[in-house]
Amino acid sequence: MLGLGKKDIALFMIVALLTLLAPFILNPFPEGSELAQFNAGYPDLMQRFVIFGIFAIGFNILFGLTGYLSFGHAAFLGVGSYAAIWMMKLLTMNVIPAIIMAVIVAGLFSVLVGYISLRRSGIYFAILTLAFAQMSYALAYSVLTPITGGETGLQPKVSDPRLFDGALAEGATPQANLFGLDMGASYEMAVGNWLFTFNAGYYVAAAVMLASFYVAIRIFRSPFGIMLRAVKSNQQRMNYTGLNSKPYTLAAFVISGMYAGLAGGLMVAMDTQVGPERMFWTASGEVVLMTILGGAGTLIGPVLGAGMIKYMENIVSKINSDILHTWFAFLPDGLEDVLVAMVYPFVGKGWHLTLGIVFMLVVIFLPGGLVEGGQRIMNLFRRKKRAGDDSTPAPKSHPAE
C-alpha cells in the first residue's frame, strides 16, 4: 500500500495515530493537579513538536543517510520563515502560499550553499555550512534590516498590502488562516477534570508532518536512498567504481534544505513572527542534537529527539522554586529546603544542564539514540516470550528504525 513495505506501514500508522491523538497523550494529568505542570498538550508546544519533527526528519535525510554533518541548517529554516512572512505581508494571510514559497526559497538557497559547501567533506563541510549560517544570521540581524526587520524581526501589520485579502474588519488583526480556518482556533473538550485542546493549526502542521514523514520513508527505501547510504559507508570506493556521488549528495542537501524551509514556513504559519535568532548557530546545533538524541539514520528517531528537546525547553524551564516548594511541601521544613536546593539547579533556568546530562547519558549508553533504547526494551520482552515457548535464540532484529 502506498509503496511501503509492511513494517513501514506499521510504523507510519503508529506515527499517524500518535500525532492524531497527541492532545490526549500529551495531557495525561488532570487540570489543577500538581502534575499538570508536566502536561504538554497545549497548542504552541504541540505545534513545535511536529514542526521541529519535520526539521529533524529533513536534517536526518542529509546527516543520517549521507553522513554529511551540516552545522548550518537553521539558515534554511530562517530563510524559509522570512519568505513565508513576506508572502503573508504582501499576498495573503492564507498559509498555503507562505508555506510553498518558504520551501522554494529555502530550496534555492540550499542549492547555492550546497554547491559550494559540498566541495569538501567532513569537518570542512561542517565549518563551511556553519559559516554560511552565521553569515545569514548577521545579514538578517543588521545588514538587511530593511528586509528582515533586524533584531526586532517581522510581524504582519494591519497596514500591510495583502493584495489577495479583503479589508480587515475594524480593530481586527491579521491572523494566519487556511481558507478562513484560523490557525489559532481551538476546540476544547472537558472530560472530568481533564481538558483537551484540539487546535486547527496543530492539525494542519501534523498533516504536513505526516506527509513529509511519508516522503522520508520513500526516500529511505528508494534506490536513491541506497546511493546515499553508499556515500556514508565509503564515498571513495564509490567514486573509484566510476560513480559521481556529487549529484546525490547535492540532491540530499537540497531536499533537507527544503524540509527545513517547510518547517520555517510552518513556524510562521502557526506563529506569525520571524526573528533572526532563528538562524543563530545554536539553532543549527539544536537540530544536530535532536537527530543524535533520537537516533541518526533512523526514521522515527529525529522526531522523538525533537520532541524531547522541545519538551525540556518548554516544560522543565518553567518549573521555578515556588513550584518545587509546593511539591515538597509535605516534608519537614529543613528537609524541604534541602531537597529544593538540590533539585533547583536542574530545573527552571538550569534546564540546559538537565538536557546536557540526558544527552550525555544517551550518547554513552545508547549510541543509537532513544530509538535504540526502545529497541532494547522491546527485545527484552520478546526474548522472554520466545524463551518461554521455544529454545531457539530469537533472530537478531535489524536496527532499522
Add this chain to the structure above:
Amino acid sequence: MSNSNFTRRGVLKTSAVAGAGLALPTIFTNRANAFTNEPTGSTVTLGFNVPQTGPYADEGADELRAYQLAVEHLNGEGDGGMINTFSSKTLDGTGILGKKVEYVTGDTQTKSDAARASARSMIEKDGAIMITGGSSSGVAVAVQALCQEAGVIFMAGLTHSNDTTGKDKKANGFRHFFNSYMSGAALAPVLANAYGNDRKAYHLTADYNWGYTTEEAVRNSTEALGWETVAAVKTPLTQTDFSSYIAPVLQSGADVLVLNHYGGNMVNSLTNAVQFGLRDKMVNDKNFEIVVPLYSRLMARGAGANVKGIYGSTNWHWSLSQGFTTPDGTEVAPDAASAAFVKSFGEKYGFPPSQAAHTCYCQTILYADAVNRAGSFNPCAVVEALEGFEFDGLGNGPTLYRAEDHQCFKDVLVVRGKENPQSEFDLLEVVEVTPVGQVTYDPSIFGGDLGSCNPGA
C-alpha cells in the same frame, strides 16, 4: 496527500470543506468566556516572562525579584512597598479584584522566538491574563504583538527602543520605561552645559534596532544644540574587543565619543576606550569625553572604575530614596515612594533594586490598579483604565500613561559615574532630573498604528 485529480466530486468535497472552514470560527471559539483566560476561580495568574539565561540574565533575575515582591504586596504580605505611596488607592492587599495573585515564570533567553513560545505557553497552558517582563526591545516588540493577537495585556519590562511604543506600538501593550528619544532629549542640554556647544561627536553604535534609534535620538538632540557628528560607526553586537573601533576615533578629530551600547557591549567598549587613554587626551584644546546614553547599575558594576565621571541617562535610580544635591547646588529631597520600594526590596533581598526591577514592579502595580479601577479583567477595560491615566507615588514623580501610544511620560534622570563610590551598588549619582516637559514629543513622529484593543475570544 496530493490533490492532483480534479474530479467533479473532489472539487465539490473540497469546496464543502472550505465552506465549512469559513463557517467554523464561530463554532471553534477559544473558550466560552467574554475574553481570553477570564479568571473564574479565586485566583488570577500573571505571566512573568524574563531572560533567565543569556546576556541579560542578571537583569532578568532582578526583574523576577521585583515581580515576586509586587505579588507579595498585592496579596497583602510584606510591608506593602509602593502601594502605600501610590496615588491611586484601590489596592488593599486582597489581590486583584479580590482574587489572589499567582504567577508563572518563563525564560525569554533574550530571543524573540523563545520569548513568544514561553508567553504562548503561559497564555495557552497556564491561563495567564497578563504577560510582563523582558529585557530587550526585540523581545518586547515580538511578545507585544503576540499579546495583541492573543487578547491579553502586555506590560513591557526593560525596553528602551523607540519602536516599542513607536512604529510597533499595539493597543494591548504598555510601556513604563523611558525610550531613546527621551534619553537624547534629557542628555543633550546637560552635555552642552558640561562640555560646551561646539563639540565634535563620534558615535559607536551597536548594530541593531535599539542602537539605531538611540544614535538617532542622541544625534538629533545634540546637533540641535550645535554639536557636530563626525562619524557614526556600527559595531557588531557580538563584538567583545572594541580596540579596532576605538583607534580611529582620535584620528577623526572628534572630541566626544558616544557609546550607543548596552549590557556587555557597553562594558567592553567603555573599558577599551578608557584603557586607550582617551579621557586623558586633549583634542581641539578640549578634554576628550565619553558619553553612554543608557546606563544601568548592572552595567556600571561591570565597567567598574571606568564609569567615573561619565554621563548617561537612566529611568530610575535607588539613590532617589536618599535625596541628594546636584552639582549645580539644587537640593533634591528624598522621594518617599523610592524610599519605600528600596526599603522593602532591600529587606527581602539584601541590596537595592535596579531600574529594571523598578519598572517591572511599577508595571505590575499599575496593571493591578487598572483592573481594580476598571472593575474587570477584560483587556479592553484595562486599556481604557490605563489610557491617559495620571498617577504619582511610584518613584518618578507625576507620570502620565499617554493614550496615543501607551508610553509613560515622567521625569528622566541624567546620571554620572560617581568619583568616590561607597559600595558596589553606589556607582552612579544623579546629576539632573530632567522635567517631563522637556522630553515629551508628538506621538505621530514615529509612525505606527495602535489599532484597537483585542479581548481575544
